Amino acid sequence: MAASSIEDLSRQFRAALDAASSPADLKAVRDDFLSRKQGRVTALVKSIATAPPEERRALGSLANALKQDIEEALDARDAVMLATAGPKDAVDVSLPARRPWVGRRHPLTQVRERVEDIFMAMGYQVIVGPEIEDDWHNFEALNMPASHPARDMQDTLYLSAPVPAPDNGRAATLLRTHTSGMQIRYMEAHDPPVRIIAPGRVYRRDNFDATHTPMFTQVEGLVVDEHISLGDLKGTLNAFAEEFFDAKVTTRFRPSFFPYTEPSAELDVECQGCSGRGCGLCKHTGWIEILGCGMVHPAVFEAVGYDANRYTGFAFGMGIERLALRLYGVDDIRMFYENDLRFLEQIAL
Amino acid sequence: MKAPVSWIREFADLPASAGVNDIAAAVASVGFEVAGIEGDVIDFEITANRPDCLSVRGLAREARTAFGGQSPGSRVPGLPAVARNAKVGPESEVPVTIESELCGRYALALADVTVGPSPAWLADRLTACGIRPINNVVDVTNYVLLEIGQPMHAFDVARLAGPEIRVRMARAGEALTTLDRQARTLDPSMLVIADAARAVAIAGVMGGATSEVSASTSRIALESAWFQPASVRATSKRLGLKTEASARFERGVDLEAATAGLACALDLLERIGAGHRLGGITDRYPSPAADRAVILLRSRLDRLLGDQVPDADVMRILTSLGFVVTPAGTDWHIRVPSWRVDVAREADLIEEVGRHWGVNRVPATFPALRTPPHRADAAVLRARRLRRLLCGAGLQEAVTFTFIEQAAAEPFASDSASLVTIANPLSEKFAVLRPSMLPGLLDALSYNRRRDIADVRLFEAGSVFSTQGERQRVGWVLSGARQVHWSQPLADVDLFDALGVAELLAGAFGVTCRSEPAADAPWCVPGRAAALFVDDGGASKYVGIVGQLLPTLTSARGLPAGVTVVGGELDLHELIDLQGANAAPRRVTPLPRHPSVQRDLSILIDAGLPAAAVRGTIQANAPATLVDVREFDRYHGKGVPTGQVSLSLRLTFRDRDRTLTDAEVQQAVEAIVEALTRTHGTTLRGN
Known part of the structure; x- marks a missing residue:
């Protein structure tokens, strides 16, 4: 082992480099000299260990310099070759790409966030709470005492045994039938003014078929202040409908009944499928019902200790599945729970 | 209706x-x-x-x-006028006793009848309303029910013991065959109509078969009563028996309609030649209802509706509905008609005005924001961030049912006694609340695999339940190829893909999670389960689990044999609590200004030695300038003695204030190698 052999190696490399005329040639040269296992430079570096101790240092630095030279020369030649590559080296860009995996938020999440975003922009606080509830928050405080016939409107799933609440509050005995319990919880803890929405899963003892499901997603809203009127409710929900459908929509309020609001109404929007003329989508009525709403019943204010003479308020509640059916043109609600990727991957990212 | x-x-x-x-x-x-x-x-x-x-x-x-009120002089269709005098006269010959407060009123009259078919006009009206005509007597009771809403019942007097009527609670186990020929067993919570011997009707729900009016009936006792709504509702529910009568009683029948109903029915019997009244009307009405009066303030009406309904319209609407309205200054004193059981307070009246004035006419306004709005709950924002993170990492969000089958839940529960069960489930498929996100996700994965979708990566965030309460978790399952491209062979996902998701999530909460072999993981393939821990002020806190699902479980959920499924689950509460503890703002550390030095190390270790132990030894024996240790290769086979593996690690050294010298890095590496040899008997692999 001597300095001369290092020079030899350098010459041999230059010759090989000059002879290389294609990227493949160049790769062969690189392997020949630098390969971790059989490369000639690698072998040279290893052999230095056997040289007399007094020569090792000098040889080592010569070998390192050579290695560096070779790497630089190869890289420079690589760059030149790439820049002047001919058609035969072209990559077939019509081959499938290596696409990064990406998932989508579930359509029910997307619609729910769409609703949340609209109300957040109107200054609403989004609150969430437990899915298993006690009778007080789900019914009693909402003007539905035990024997109230309105309880039949929401056939309830009950737990076999009470489950403790996280805050040592009342133990849960049922699966909430609406997120209204959160309105009660919020009012119990905060003084007016109130401007909240409460999204979440709710449960009813309904069959599972194309139009019903025992579990669905709801967004409920509540506004309480000193001068809240039915006109405010209308203005708010009209604004919501236009934002949600991203279009001028015609709305209609129909009087209805909910135990916790008075007056109560249902909001219909003109069917966009037929512009109100009547079609299969709207069951030939020209209207699609999208939510229930009303002015908060004074009994609800009394239940949470608000002064019902001083404060008024409105509340509304909508089913996300129903909105999603409309938005995506789906006609079977079960599709939202099957998690079929062929369906989910059609939803926008 | x-x-x-x-x-x-x-x-x-x-x-x-x-x-x-x-x-x-x-x-x-x-x-x-x-x-x-x-x-x-x-x-x-x-x-x-x-x-x-x-x-x-x-x-x-x-x-x-x-239709906007009425032509002058037209009457509100309230109770028939005859009602006013109905109580006058002697009582009927059948004595009536009310023994329970659940019966607020009981009126009875006798009639001699000739049972036969009803005239066509009457039968047709019943049919149009969905009630089957039976005979003239029963049809008359149903006609009155439809016309004024007062349920009535006719007993065959000849078949009443006594004859007398007692309104009392049923006796335990008392039996009654109802008109629908069902034998029913009653209990003391149920109000019944009884004769001197036994129950002859379930109050407000259905009459009994023995005293039913038949072709041979010649004298009837007509009942027109008021029963407490909650009691009728409870009895109807308990018996699973809903009738036209119970539907009305449980919502609230007009207390004043009892005698009016009788008068109507007797009148109609006479008109169609079916019979005539015999004697007087008995009216047991222990505590007559007081008139209900409500004041409606103009200011409240305007405030709640956000519109000014003219005085004349307020008067017109309420009067036309049967309210008696007396103006008082700008306000109104209002007497509520007896049939409006739903009206008790001012808001109820405002609803009446609003309904008929037209909600659509009320001008739309927008409520002013008087206080600064608040951001969404932290939980909402966190869930949003988490979903976006996982979607960006290539997982699809799933939404699965909260209630699942017992058998699907059990492998994922700490024990089956901790499962929360539903008392009245729709079916066995929806019988228990999920104890984990994984069973639902596994079913969703299986659903896709059965449809020839091979590469499935799903996650879901939501509530899980145990007898201890409700908690928030995020779960994920992965199956199929890690990458799909023509340039490389397919490689299936494995435990480390699932672990990576956990580390990503923990990172999003600002914590680092560490995995240890999980011994107690009933759903995992033994030896392919990792319990996840994070540091909690020196202590180790369990936050979740990752594992490969047992083939018996995956095949039980319909997955083909040979399909590897890995998954994991993190408890968000635990992570949130931790984050709360280290909630101090996430401050950035200044970027390094000096270069780092890397050294690679290949060592032979016992195959059973965890990488964490090697890493621990390295860290314990390195200077503070060692900033990173990363395994980049693990190999066993040719050239490595049996029972050993070759582990390659890259050590990165860096000092904050200066450039490290080769010598000091070399010295640090030598110390590390020496420590590894001493502690684990490792040997350096030759290079």
Whole structure:
């Protein structure tokens, strides 16, 4: 082992480099000299260990310099070759790409966030709470005492045994039938003014078929202040409908009944499928019902200790599945729970 | 409630030009949805608060008001006028005793009858309303029920022991065969009508078969009563028996209609030649209801509606519905008609005005924001961030049911006693609340695999339940290829893909999670389960688990054999608590200004030695300038002795304030190698 052999190696490399005329040639040269296992430079570096101790240092630095030279020369030649590559080296860009995996938020999440975003922009606080509830928050405080016939409107799933609440509050005995319990919880803890929405899963003892499901997603809203009127409710929900459908929509309020609001109404929007003329989508009525709403019943204010003479308020509640059916043109609600990727991957990212 | 327009018109002088559709639309616009129209008959949906509209007269009140009030002098279709004098006269010969407060009123009259078919006009009306004609006596009771909403019942006096009537609680185990020929066993929570010997009817629900009016009946006792709504509702629910009568009683029948109903029925029996009244009317009415009066303030009306309904319209609407309105300055004193059981306070009246004035006419306004708005709950924002993170990492969000099968839940519960079960599930498929996100996700994955979708990566965030309570978790399952491209062979996902998701999530919460072999993981392949821990002020806190699902489980959920499924689950509460503890703002550390030095190390170790132990030894024996240790290769096979593996690590050294010298790095590496040899008996792999 001597300095001369290092020079030899350098010459041999230059010759090989000059002879290389294609990227493949160049790769062969690189392997020949630098390969971790059989490369000639690698072998040279290893052999230095056997040289007399007094020569090792000098040889080592010569070998390192050579290695560096070779790497630089190869890289420079690589760059030149790439820049002047001919058609035969072209990559077939019509081959499938290596696409990064990406998932989508579930359509029910997307619609729910769409609703949340609209109300957040109107200054609403989004609150969430437990899915298993006690009778007080789900019914009693909402003007539905035990024997109230309105309880039949929401056939309830009950737990076999009470489950403790996280805050040592009342133990849960049922699966909430609406997120209204959160309105009660919020009012119990905060003084007016109130401007909240409460999204979440709710449960009813309904069959599972194309139009019903025992579990669905709801967004409920509540506004309480000193001068809240039915006109405010209308203005708010009209604004919501236009934002949600991203279009001028015609709305209609129909009087209805909910135990916790008075007056109560249902909001219909003109069917966009037929512009109100009547079609299969709207069951030939020209209207699609999208939510229930009303002015908060004074009994609800009394239940949470608000002064019902001083404060008024409105509340509304909508089913996300129903909105999603409309938005995506789906006609079977079960599709939202099957998690079929062929369906989910059609939803926008 | 089905009602023929011709019948409604008997009580409401509606414009002659108004057709069936116009009337349907007008009544629908004031809150009675129309379920269908067939010829002259409109089927209205009556909300739970309006039992008064489960009658033709009730609907007539709404219809006339919806058409803008009435021609001068027309009467509100309230109770029949005959009611005023009905109580006058001697009592009937059958004595009546009320033994329970659950019966608020009980009126009875006798009639001699000739049972036969009803005249066609009467039978037709019943049929139109969906009630099957039976005989003239029963048909008359049903006609009155439909017309004024008062349920009635006719007993065959000859078949009443006594004859007498006692309204009492049922005895334990008391038996009664009802008109529908069902033998029913009663209990002491149920109110019954009894004769001297036994129960003859379930109060407010259904009569008994033994005292039923038949072709041979010659004398009837007509019952017209008021039963407490909650009691009728409870009895009807317990017996699973809903009738026209129970539907009305449980919502609230007009207390004043009892005698009116009797008078109506007796009158009608006479008119159709079916019979005539015998003697007087008995009216047991222990505590007559007081008149209900409510004050309606103009200021409240305006404030709640956000509109000024003119005085004349307020008067018109309320009067037309049967309220007695007396103006008092700018306000009104209002007497509530007895049939409006739903009206008790001012808001109820405002609803009446609003309904008929028209919600659509109220001008839309927008409420002013008087206080600064708040950001969404932290939980909402966190869930949003988490979903976006996982979607960006290539996982698809799933939404699965909260209730699942017991058998699907059990492998994922700490023990089956901790499962929360539903008392009245729809079916066994929806019987328990999920103890983990994984069973639902596994089913969703299986659903896709069965449809030939091979590469499935799903996650879901939501609530899980145990007898301890409700908690928030995020779960994920992965199956199929890690990458799909023509340039490389397919490689299936494995435990480390699932672990990577956990580390990503922990990172999003600002913590680093560490994994240890999980011994107690019933759903995992033994040896392919990792318990996840994070540092909690020195202590180790369990936050979740990752593992490969047992093939027995995956095949039980319909997955083909040989499909590897890995998954994991993190408890968000635990992570949130931790984050709360280290919630101090996430400050950045200044970027390094000096270069780092890397050294690679290949060592032979016992195959059973965890990488974490090697890493621990390295860290314990390195200077503070060692900033990173990363395994980049693990190999066993040719060139590595049996029972050992070759582990390659890259060590990165860096000092904050200066450039490290080769010598000091070399010295640090030598110290590390020496420590590894001493501690684990490792040897350096030759290079």
